Amino acid sequence: MSGVRLTRRALIAGAGTTALAAPGLAQSLVGQLVDLGLPDGPSLRPTTPAFPGKGEMIVQRVNAPVLETPMSVFREGLITPNDRFFVRWNWPMPTAVKAGAHRVAVGGAVRQAVSLTLDEIAAAGEHVSIVAINQCAGNGRGLSEPRVTGTQWGNGAMGCAKWTGVRLRDVLAKAGIAAGATRVRFAGLDVPLVDGAPQFIKSIPLDIAMRDDVLVAWGMNDEPLPILHGFPLRIVVPGWFSTYWVKMLSTIEVLTGEDDSYYVAKSYRVPAAPVTPEDKDFPTIPITAMPPRAFITSHADGAVVAKGQPLTLEGIAFGGDCALERVDLVGEGWEMPCTLGPDEHGPYAFRRWSVTLPPLAGDLSQIGVRARNVQGAVQPDRLAWNPSGYARNVIERITLRAQ
Numbered sequence: 125m126s127g128v129r130l131t132r133r134a135l136i137a138g139a140g141t142t143a144l145a146a147p148g149l150a151q152s153l154v155g156q157l158v159d160l161g162l163p164d165g166p167s168l169r170p171t172t173p174a175f176p177g178k179g180e181m182i183v184q185r186v187n188a189p190v191l192e193t194p195m196s197v198f199r200e201g202l203i204t205p206n207d208r209f210f211v212r213w214n215w216p217m218p219t220a221v222k223a224g225a226h227r228v229a230v231g232g233a234v235r236q237a238v239s240l241t242l243d244e245i246a247a248a249g250e251h252v253s254i255v256a257i258n259q260c261a262g263n264g265r266g267l268s269e270p271r272v273t274g275t276q277w278g279n280g281a282m283g284c285a286k287w288t289g290v291r292l293r294d295v296l297a298k299a300g301i302a303a304g305a306t307r308v309r310f311a312g313l314d315v316p317l318v319d320g321a322p323q324f325i326k327s328i329p330l331d332i333a334m335r336d337d338v339l340v341a342w343g344m345n346d347e348p349l350p351i352l353h354g355f356p357l358r359i360v361v362p363g364w365f366s367t368y369w370v371k372m373l374s375t376i377e378v379l380t381g382e383d384d385s386y387y388v389a390k391s392y393r394v395p396a397a398p399v400t401p402e403d404k405d406f407p408t409i410p411i412t413a414m415p416p417r418a419f420i421t422s423h424a425d426g427a428v429v430a431k432g433q434p435l436t437l438e439g440i441a442f443g444g445d446c447a448l449e450r451v452d453l454v455g456e457g458w459e460m461p462c463t464l465g466p467d468e469h470g471p472y473a474f475r476r477w478s479v480t481l482p483p484l485a486g487d488l489s490q491i492g493v494r495a496r497n498v499q500g501a502v503q504p505d506r507l508a509w510n511p512s513g514y515a516r517n518v519i520e521r522i523t524l525r526a527q
């Protein structure tokens with residue numbers, strides 16, 4: 125249980141942070157340039173400390189804000205601080221939200237449509253906290269070869285936070301689910317600026333919506349959700365890509381039948397079977413649960429290490445939609461088990477790993493770490509290329525120079 129409680133006062137106290145003013149942002153893009161190592165095109169991005177409530181972030185887009193977390197942040201701790209957490213909005217976001225006037229409409233295939241205040245949401249059920257990774261479906265897309273369209277993310281479109289709220293199913297119970305319900309769809313306060321463009325709305329199957337750990341959350345790392353992260357409420361679906369974690373939640377709609385809305389039926393989908401860049405018109409399935417991933421955070425590609433000395437590598441890993449089972453260091457034709465750190469935050473969180481190599485005889489070419497989860501899913505050696513660069517989980521490789 126967390127120290128954050130959803131009271132109107134807490135939210136209004138946080139309301140100072142609920143208006144986002146970023147005047148002159150363009151002039152303040154004076155940070156450094158970082159190289160994201162993106163193949164086949166421009167790879168440098170500026171950083172800025174100029175977004176409200178944010179430390180040094182990699183700027184992918186100013187408005188709608190798309191900010192990437194520098195990989196160095198993941199070395200510092202298993203919980204990603206709010207001021208370094210990546211940000212992604214599909215459409216320009218509302219820059220002020222009135223907590224006192226905010227309502228969440230629960231309707232569709234329900235017994236009685238309701239419109240709930242924040243106090244009513246907070247009173248809907250037990251307050252629950254869960255640590256979970258929020259990872260964009262396009263995380264690492266920029267590393268795709270050949271290049272694909274979309275935000276050219278490095279691997280910093282992920283973060284791990286403690287989320288606090290009530291269970292979605294307790295909120296749904298305020299309206300009562302009607303017979304024939306199949307899915308639950310969410311919308312936020314953000315709307316498209318372009319006429320006729322689809323609103324960012326997303327739905328999940330009813331059995332997922334009823335899970336014990338799927339939340340309507342107001343707390344992020346024991347603070348009210350920052351506006352960039354969806355103040356005052358967002359959906360949290362541990363183990364699923366964050367495209368479903370709708371921010372600034374304003375509507376919950378119970379559906380019967382399929383969801384034919386754009387971001388479910390047309391976008392955020394992957395090929396049903398492997399494809400090549402030449403393939404067209406293949407069947408697709410929606411992106412849902414996350415596969416396992418692991419990252420070396422102690423050393424960057426090309427780093428120089430001491431020849432003749434043992435070398436300790438460290439990093440983070442996660443199991444995806446279930447707990448991590450193991451991490452192995454893999455080279456060209458060899459592998460070595462890594463030691464997992466303690467399970468500090470549960471199955472949906474980052475976990476540390478480390479491994480010490482014997483004294484180095486020479487360079488370490490193309491080494492990477494491979495995570496395997498308790499359901500036996502393991503990171504592949506080769507990229508499952510897809511035209512949107514979604515759900516990347518190929519083993520990430522680096523080369524270290526021994527000197």
Ligand SMILES: Nc1nc2c(c(=O)[nH]1)N[C@H]1C(S)=C(S)[C@@H](COP(=O)(O)O)O[C@H]1N2
Pocket residue numbers: 209210211212213214215258259260261311312313314324352353354366367368369370371372373
């Ligand atoms: N309302 C709303 N919710 C949203 C989005 C959005 O555009 N609007 N983008 C989704 C996507 S694609 C991602 S990756 C995550 C990003 O969450 P974050 O900004 O808190 O890191 O929010 C999700 N929820």
Ligand SMILES: [Mo]
Pocket residue numbers: 212259260261262366367
């Ligand atoms: Mo995303």
